[in-house]
Amino acid sequence: MTRYVKTGVAIPRKLAAEFDVVLEGLGVTSRSQGVRMAIRNFIALNSWRAKSDVIVAGAVLVHYNHEKPGVEDELTDVQHEYMNVIVSTLHVHVSEKECIQIIAVKGPVEPIKSLVARLTPVRGVINVVPTIVTTL
Numbered sequence: 001m002t003r004y005v006k007t008g009v010a011i012p013r014k015l016a017a018e019f020d021v022v023l024e025g026l027g028v029t030s031r032s033q034g035v036r037m038a039i040r041n042f043i044a045l046n047s048w049r050a051k052s053d054v055i056v057a058g059a060v061l062v063h064y065n066h067e068k069p070g071v072e073d074e075l076t077d078v079q080h081e082y083m084n085v086i087v088s089t090l091h092v093h094v095s096e097k098e099c100i101q102i103i104a105v106k107g108p109v110e111p112i113k114s115l116v117a118r119l120t121p122v123r124g125v126i127n128v129v130p131t132i133v134t135t136l
Contacts, residue, residue, distance in 0.1 A: 009035070048109055048132045057106040058132035060116060066099045068124025075101065075122060082115045098126070105132070 011019075023034045048056050064071055079086055085107035092100040105112050112132065120128045 044133075045131065048134055049113065051109055051134065054109050055107060055135045056109045056112055056132045057135050058104075058112075058130065060103040060105060060112075060119065061127075061129040061131070062101045062103065062119055062125060063094070063127045063129070064099060064101070064122070064125045065097050066124070067097050071122060071124030075119065075125075078115070078118045078122065079103065081118070082111060085111050085115065106135075109134075 019031070019034060023031065026034075028034045028037070048054070048058075062075065064075070066072060079089070082105075085105050087104040087106050089104070090102040092102065094100055103115075105115065109132075112130075116128055116130050119125060
């Protein structure tokens with residue numbers, strides 16, 4: 001039998017309303033079930049960040065405005081510093097101004113954390129979204 005821990009969480013009304021809309025759209029019947037799903041996803045997406053001695057693999061999505069001067073050159077320069085963990089890249093045109101670069105990575109977690117940290121502050125970068133899993 002699964003044992004549960006009962007807890008309370010205070011969230012803004014607007015966030016709760018948005019959560020309810022998504023739950024309904026997914027056919028999830030209770031907030032508790034939705035919160036469990038959200039926690040599992042949070043753990044899956046972030047547990048690698050708390051580790052320091054594991055091998056990981058995944059993708060780093062970099063959404064950026066390619067019209068910012070120098071952004072593409074700087075992103076390329078950063079990637080050249082991490083060739084030991086970058087497996088491949090894919091460039092996607094999103095709009096006239098925006099692109100996404102998907103960087104496939106595999107290797108020790110520390111240089112991948114460093115890569116994400118180096119890409120995030122690049123001027124013109126809108127968002128950096130790593131999706132990383134710990135390999136077995």
